Amino acid sequence: MNSTHVSALAGEFSKIVGSDNVMTSENDRYAYSYDAAVLDSVMPGLVVRPTGSEALGRVVKLCNDNGLPLTVRGAGTNLSGGTIPHLGGVVVLTNGLTCILEINEEDLYAVVEPGVVTATFAQEVARRGLFYPPDPGSQTVSTLGGNVAENAGGLRGLKYGVTKDYVMGMEFWDVGGNLVKSGSRTVKGVTGYNLHGLMVASEGTLGVFDKIILKLIPPPREARSMMAIFTSITAASETVAAIIAAKIVPATLEMMDNFTIRTVDNFRHAGLPTDAAALLLIEVDGHPGQVADEAAQVEAICKQHGARELKVARDAAERNTIWQARRDALPALAKLKPTCVLEDATVPRSKIPAMIEALGEISRKFNLTIGTFGHAGDGNLHPTILTDKRDKEEWGRVEKAVEEIFDRALALGGTLSGEHGIGLAKARFLVKETGRAAFDYSARMKAALDPKNILNPKKMVG
């Protein structure tokens, strides 16, 4: 992409969004050249910030008319390079589109613009006595548009599902600047293709979100959090499978390995059992009777499977201690080394013990430090490799280790990515999992819907 060509169009974009909302300086463009993935940054030609729906549509059309690559960016928190403007062109920010247009308490849905921050939305919904469950790790800054584009998960995926399960409908701009509607405000709807379902996890490659209709649910009446302490990681991972096999679906069922426990405790000195081989952090919720029953069952199962101790949170402060430990895992690990590679290959949950074993082998084989934590109940672990990308020899081992993590997950019937997306980071591995036919089918679809290949090019099937 010729950057002179892009900047020559700054005036045209200014006419649409106002000159204050077109950024051309090197500093501004640098700020939008990277995201949370460990990948090289790429400078966009310019950065545009529409503050209204119509302007957003006109920006899309102007890009398409001029063949400019267009990368939509919410908060840039994705971990797969989904918002890196790989061919330059225009970065379109959604932080001028932050209206919660409707929260319907009678019909349990909301309509939002794409730039609404996830946690802000969840709080506003909670204030009305309702519940929006998806809670990705970056929720305090991530946007709902970004969550939909990446199909963001989170800690509550096990019981409540992920972002996909809450998208009832959508309006999005096609590349020609036409507003496409799909889905509805009704609980049921089969009118037309499930285009809003297709948009989920499409990483900005098939359309530009204008409005999203999200499902809301009544909140659980009660919740109870527990921390189970294990002297063997195998025992902990077998416990995860045993809880599900007992037909208990906790709201959250997380695991941390010894390395992560020690790192977190060093980070905040929260009094974690640093000698434990693994922790399970568990929350059951629902009707008070159900919570009492399930908590008792979970406790029994943990003990049967060798838990040394089970701590049940007695109040909000103790509950917060448990979940703060989990929230600290990534920031604490990330502080140890200059580069932190957070993977999220995912397996059927009964294969968690085998995956934990595989990660231990990979760590030894490539002589790398891997801290493992994550959504064990979903089979979605986050093995985190601590390294320094500038150390070329070690980085070579990291790349091989990542590929082996993928291979082991696939061999166990799993998937490359549970919730972080494909983006640039995993695009070259996609065919490994889905096969050539799925890739070709997707590429034909993409070419038909974006003939000039301007929508976030090089991502997914790029």
Place this chain on the structure above:
Amino acid sequence: MNSTHVSALAGEFSKIVGSDNVMTSENDRYAYSYDAAVLDSVMPGLVVRPTGSEALGRVVKLCNDNGLPLTVRGAGTNLSGGTIPHLGGVVVLTNGLTCILEINEEDLYAVVEPGVVTATFAQEVARRGLFYPPDPGSQTVSTLGGNVAENAGGLRGLKYGVTKDYVMGMEFWDVGGNLVKSGSRTVKGVTGYNLHGLMVASEGTLGVFDKIILKLIPPPREARSMMAIFTSITAASETVAAIIAAKIVPATLEMMDNFTIRTVDNFRHAGLPTDAAALLLIEVDGHPGQVADEAAQVEAICKQHGARELKVARDAAERNTIWQARRDALPALAKLKPTCVLEDATVPRSKIPAMIEALGEISRKFNLTIGTFGHAGDGNLHPTILTDKRDKEEWGRVEKAVEEIFDRALALGGTLSGEHGIGLAKARFLVKETGRAAFDYSARMKAALDPKNILNPKKMVG
């Protein structure tokens, strides 16, 4: 489509599926010329019944190589003409593909071939102590492939969602006879486009299903069924909204109007209150404590909103009486007149009172008998027009009434179809709801994925 051309290929199809599985006689072809929709039948050139995955793929490729229209048919229970072979060609039966390939009790999923009958599958899952909630009215004969192609709903949609919410992944044949994989056996997965989501409700127009991965859940521990008797249908419909507003989500929340009550009672003499203006049939389920609490709350809300009486089922027989009445609604109504037009325009549930009023007006305006029952908790009513298609004058009024039902539902923020699909029956109304841009976007996608337009042509965006 030249039927000589089609039958000339019978030998080619025989080589793939065996001559016993290729039907060319007029009787056989007639049997697959119609479905459950009130539409004219169209004879296919021939009917093919593959009995294995590889044969299915070769049949698809042979059709595409020869430009033959291909309509996949499960049990033909859909109500929108989705399985009528509108341009002739080949009907491909799935009743030779009926294997439940896996029920995984540890990881809560199943893998099935498309021809598995819904109820058979649900029973097999229940036998393992698990639960597959989607329960379309035709479940004793309908197939899982058909359910996915139409995104079938049912009585449990309110709490448990519809077929779409249970499709974790899929393998399907593209028109070229290549096997496309999407989704996985893991709870979370964002690897590649959500093609399995796109396949849901696509009515056989984008691919031919080979295997489907379905999510299973633990069953509720207890359930309680109730019948609330109202002397005003407005009061009954306001009660529906009030129950949801109280943050109670029953498993099932159904309504029957007076005409339907009388017709059902005449059909089975079950002792229904034939003088009632409306009935609500309600089931709450879950943990025993939750069931007790919610049942008490539902009872209180019904009484506050003027229910004359509330009958709570005390045993399995009484529970069955309630649900048999609901199951009888359609067959009882259908017996009254030669033609029974079952609509399923859907509105946000708080708009149920307004929709009930609109249906009354439409019935009077066009002087038609309309029995109304359905999934009130989903906003998904089934106004059923009783008529005789041979009476051209009355049929003209029916067509106008149907169009007005659509218009009123859309004006209330609703949708053309909650669960019955677009097929042939509603294809010409599609643009009314989604707009031209969504239609064009869909048509571009369809053209790219099925360049010769052989997959169930004329359906959806046809």
